Amino acid sequence: MSTVDPAAAELSAYRKMEQSITISETTEFEGDRELLTLNLGPHHPATHGVLRLLVTLDGEVIRKLQPIYGYLHTGIEKTAEQKSYWKAIPVVERMDYVSYYFNAMAYCGAVEQLLEVEVPKRAQYLRVIHLELNRIMSHLVFLGTSALDLGAISVWWYCFRERETLLDLFEMSSGQRMHTRYFQIGGVIEDIPSGWIEQVRKFCAIMPERADIYGDLLNKNEIFLQRQRDVCPLPAEKLREYGVTGPLLRAAGDPWDLRKAMPYSSYDDFDFKIPVGTKGDNYDRYEVRLQEVKESVKIITQALDNLPDGPTITEDRKIALPPRHELATSMEALIHHFKLVTEGMRVPEGEAYYAIEGARGELGCFVRSDGSSKPARVHMRDPSLVNMQAAPAATEGWLIADMLATVAMFDPIIGGVDR
Amino acid sequence: MPDAVTLERLVGELKASDAESVIDTVQSPGRVAIEIKPESIVGSLEVMRAAGYEFLASVHGIDYYPSEPRLGVDYELLSREALDRVALTLRVSTEDPHVPSVTPAWPCASNHEREAYDMFGLIFDGHPDLRRILMPEDYEGHPQRRDFPIGGEPVLFTHNEHNVPRWFE
Amino acid sequence: MEVSRQKVSDSEEFRSKQLRARDMLRGDLDDKDLDEFVQERVLTTTLEKASDWARGNSFFPLTFGLACCAIEMMTVAASRLDIARFGYEAFRASPRQADLLVLSGRISIKMAPVIRRIYDQMLEPKYVIAMGACSSSMGVFNNYAIVPADKFMPVDVHVPGCPPRPEALMHGILELRSMVHGDPTLGWRERYEAEGTEEIYPLAPADATGINVFGAGGTEGTNA
Numbered sequence: 096m097s098t099v100d101p102a103a104a105e106l107s108a109y110r111k112m113e114q115s116i117t118i119s120e121t122t123e124f125e126g127d128r129e130l131l132t133l134n135l136g137p138h139h140p141a142t143h144g145v146l147r148l149l150v151t152l153d154g155e156v157i158r159k160l161q162p163i164y165g166y167l168h169t170g171i172e173k174t175a176e177q178k179s180y181w182k183a184i185p186v187v188e189r190m191d192y193v194s195y196y197f198n199a200m201a202y203c204g205a206v207e208q209l210l211e212v213e214v215p216k217r218a219q220y221l222r223v224i225h226l227e228l229n230r231i232m233s234h235l236v237f238l239g240t241s242a243l244d245l246g247a248i249s250v251w252w253y254c255f256r257e258r259e260t261l262l263d264l265f266e267m268s269s270g271q272r273m274h275t276r277y278f279q280i281g282g283v284i285e286d287i288p289s290g291w292i293e294q295v296r297k298f299c300a301i302m303p304e305r306a307d308i309y310g311d312l313l314n315k316n317e318i319f320l321q322r323q324r325d326v327c328p329l330p331a332e333k334l335r336e337y338g339v340t341g342p343l344l345r346a347a348g349d350p351w352d353l354r355k356a357m358p359y360s361s362y363d364d365f366d367f368k369i370p371v372g373t374k375g376d377n378y379d380r381y382e383v384r385l386q387e388v389k390e391s392v393k394i395i396t397q398a399l400d401n402l403p404d405g406p407t408i409t410e411d412r413k414i415a416l417p418p419r420h421e422l423a424t425s426m427e428a429l430i431h432h433f434k435l436v437t438e439g440m441r442v443p444e445g446e447a448y449y450a451i452e453g454a455r456g457e458l459g460c461f462v463r464s465d466g467s468s469k470p471a472r473v474h475m476r477d478p479s480l481v482n483m484q485a486a487p488a489a490t491e492g493w494l495i496a497d498m499l500a501t502v503a504m505f506d507p508i509i510g511g512v513d514r
Numbered sequence: 515m516p517d518a519v520t521l522e523r524l525v526g527e528l529k530a531s532d533a534e535s536v537i538d539t540v541q542s543p544g545r546v547a548i549e550i551k552p553e554s555i556v557g558s559l560e561v562m563r564a565a566g567y568e569f570l571a572s573v574h575g576i577d578y579y580p581s582e583p584r585l586g587v588d589y590e591l592l593s594r595e596a597l598d599r600v601a602l603t604l605r606v607s608t609e610d611p612h613v614p615s616v617t618p619a620w621p622c623a624s625n626h627e628r629e630a631y632d633m634f635g636l637i638f639d640g641h642p643d644l645r646r647i648l649m650p651e652d653y654e655g656h657p658q659r660r661d662f663p664i665g666g667e668p669v670l671f672t673h674n675e676h677n678v679p680r681w682f683e
Numbered sequence: 684m685e686v687s688r689q690k691v692s693d694s695e696e697f698r699s700k701q702l703r704a705r706d707m708l709r710g711d712l713d714d715k716d717l718d719e720f721v722q723e724r725v726l727t728t729t730l731e732k733a734s735d736w737a738r739g740n741s742f743f744p745l746t747f748g749l750a751c752c753a754i755e756m757m758t759v760a761a762s763r764l765d766i767a768r769f770g771y772e773a774f775r776a777s778p779r780q781a782d783l784l785v786l787s788g789r790i791s792i793k794m795a796p797v798i799r800r801i802y803d804q805m806l807e808p809k810y811v812i813a814m815g816a817c818s819s820s821m822g823v824f825n826n827y828a829i830v831p832a833d834k835f836m837p838v839d840v841h842v843p844g845c846p847p848r849p850e851a852l853m854h855g856i857l858e859l860r861s862m863v864h865g866d867p868t869l870g871w872r873e874r875y876e877a878e879g880t881e882e883i884y885p886l887a888p889a890d891a892t893g894i895n896v897f898g899a900g901g902t903e904g905t906n907a
Contacts, residue, residue: 137794138797138801139776145749145794164647165791166793166794166797167749167788167791168649169789169828170824170828174824174825176660185823186823189750189823192750192751211543240757252762255763258758272848273754336622338570351594357597445543445545446540446601447543448571448599448601450571461574461590474574476571480626481622509750649792649828650792650793653792662827665828667821667825667830669820
């Protein structure tokens with residue numbers, strides 16, 4: 096190994112790398128401190144997907160954090176350009192793989208905005224119910240995996256038990272546990288089966304109490320509190336600068352929620368609160384999500400109580416498949432079905448950007464249509480890609496263990512980041 | 515989507531700061547996009563910030579093939595007070611895909627601009643760290659351009675298993 | 684309460700069995716008697732079969748989740764479908780300690796050399812399950828960014844589904860178990876008449892600008 100003398104003419108690549116790091120913040124450490132660049136590679140025991148982190152360490156204190164993405168890049172946006180509009184829904188759903196209904200909602204909303212088609216009220220309520228169930232599921236996965244990372248392994252078992260009940264509900268309504276193509280352009284693919292509402296009510300009756308139980312498991316745990324309280328706080332102004340939205344911004348005290356501010360899909364019919372934190376540290380980020388689970392249960396109960404009757408998908412046969420019983424009797428239905436399945440719907444030219452409040456923040460979908468039956472450009476604005484821009488600012492100056500807890504609390508889903 | 519009065523006012527403010535910046539306004543159902551000259555995008559975004567559109571939701575590239583100029587960048591803005599969304603777009607050609615970077619003024623655009631560079635080849639001048647984010651660093655080509663082939667591998671079945679070169683060959 | 688007693692065997696026979704046991708322990712039994720003794724008393728097996736039985740009943744899966752299938756893999760280990768019933772709950776984070784690699788999720792071209800490296804770091808005997816449609820074939824996304832696992836590493840069991848139900852993954856793991864136990868012809872070693880795998884060190888690229896993370900010098904020049 097070459098000496099630490101920075102004046103040496105021949106520097107190895109490692110020393111060059113080290114000198115490329117600005118250590119201006121560490122004015123109390125002059126040139127005799129050696130910084131170590133460590134690679135927390137794409138495969139690591141933490142359960143947050145294939146995120147690669149390059150941390151530059153001074154002992155255990157992080158001086159610089161660089162996330163490297165791309166290890167799950169799937170070319171979803173380019174694949175969606177090859178499919179017709181409604182056949183692109185399964186492709187787009189697989190982007191953020193824990194909150195799949197949200198991806199489908201953003202995309203369907205964008206296309207419905209271009210088509211200027213009205214979604215029936217019953218379909219809107221069903222969408223809201225499924226979206227909120229998915230939000231609960233996403234927060235349960237977050238809680239389970241984050242607690243697993245921090246060492247509280249029992250919480251993982253309990254959260255996944257709840258998740259199984261939710262997946263049973265999804266399977267009952269659409270036939271698939273994950274990546275259900277339930278949301279279609281113009282509504283939902285079919286009506287809920289009988290007995291589903293009772294099952295959802297049963298789930299909603301137990302869920303708030305269960306959320307409290309999971310909170311109790313962690314809230315009084317001294318180790319958990321020491322790892323979360325006052326660790327890596329970021330003020331709301333800094334978060335807004337980085338474009339962060341969602342539970343992270345709400346944990347810092349900023350009550351910005353698209354469901355309340357710019358309601359979509361009948362969210363303004365429901366009465367719910369928005370949990371907001373005070374300090375913006377890790378504990379607030381975790382507590383906000385736990386409270387959001389309870390608010391989601393409230394929304395679901397209200398939606399079930401007021402579920403209107405009516406069609407579950409738009410009546411416009413040029414957009415939605417006709418019901419199967421019509422195919423035997425009506426020639427137009429047969430022709431519409433044929434055209435939709437082979438060619439797809441034609442969408443007038445235009446561009447649309449539709450944003451919803453996803454489980455992690457503002458999930459937006461940009462669709463550009465050039466008049467044909469395939470989208471010309473689909474871009475998903477994923478919240479995790481933007482939220483992770485704040486991770487270096489949050490963790491610099493803290494220990495590695497704090498960094499792991501913070502990345503867990505940021506809840507990045509790399510499927511969304513890499514698309 | 516801003517109504518006609520607000521749109522007039524915004525276009526007026528943009529033109530006041532830089533007379534030739536606004537090229538056109540494009541209306542779509544539920545959305546209005548103001549097309550800006552590429553050189554004046556940073557100034558135009560500052561005008562929008564002063565007008566209340568403080569949140570830059572998304573910066574993404576678009577390939578308008580076959581119409582020229584081919585590449586475009588779209589800036590989606592949100593005003594939290596007015597609860598309103600506006601888009602600014604610009605067009606550049608593939609021969610000279612340079613766009614001034616907005617990252618120094620809007621740090622939230624950093625990853626988005628890297629992705630636009632990676633996928634489309636748009637070069638953002640002034641970006642602190644412009645390199646590929648999603649594809650491997652030594653990848654050649656810009657995948658989301660419309661003339662880039664979709665690619666893919668042949669699926670291995672028993673009937674073509676022996677015709678496709680495998681990992682041990 | 685009635686208690687019935689039965690003589691299991693003739694006391695003569697019992698006595699002679701005892702004497703034979705003593706002779707065997709002393710090494711005094713000759714061939715025919717020894718064979719008879721062993722047949723009656725000892726569970727015979729080959730060491731191979733015993734070790735295969737042990738291996739198949741205690742896979743240590745690697746905590747390797749890539750995408751959506753990873754969530755279903757976590758569900759297999761969770762409480763409703765519990766692979767601890769079969770002995771596979773010990774997920775190991777280090778490839779040196781694991782012997783089952785479940786490729787759960789889509790494999791992008793940036794991730795493929797990483798996976799290959801991890802597979803090479805695992806110690807023999809090692810098994811691979813390609814879970815889901817994306818890793819077995821291309822799945823939903825047949826495009827420039829994805830490789831099927833068969834292109835760069837050997838796969839023992841393919842589990843179809845998008846994502847496969849946890850029961851399907853369980854079935855796949857149990858198929859692997861039966862393969863390890865008795866029927867190795869299901870695996871890739873028989874199909875390709877292969878012995879094992881070797882680590883791949885691609886040669887340095889011709890131009891100096893390329894980054895060779897596998898070559899000598901390690902990660903010199905990689906992103907920092």
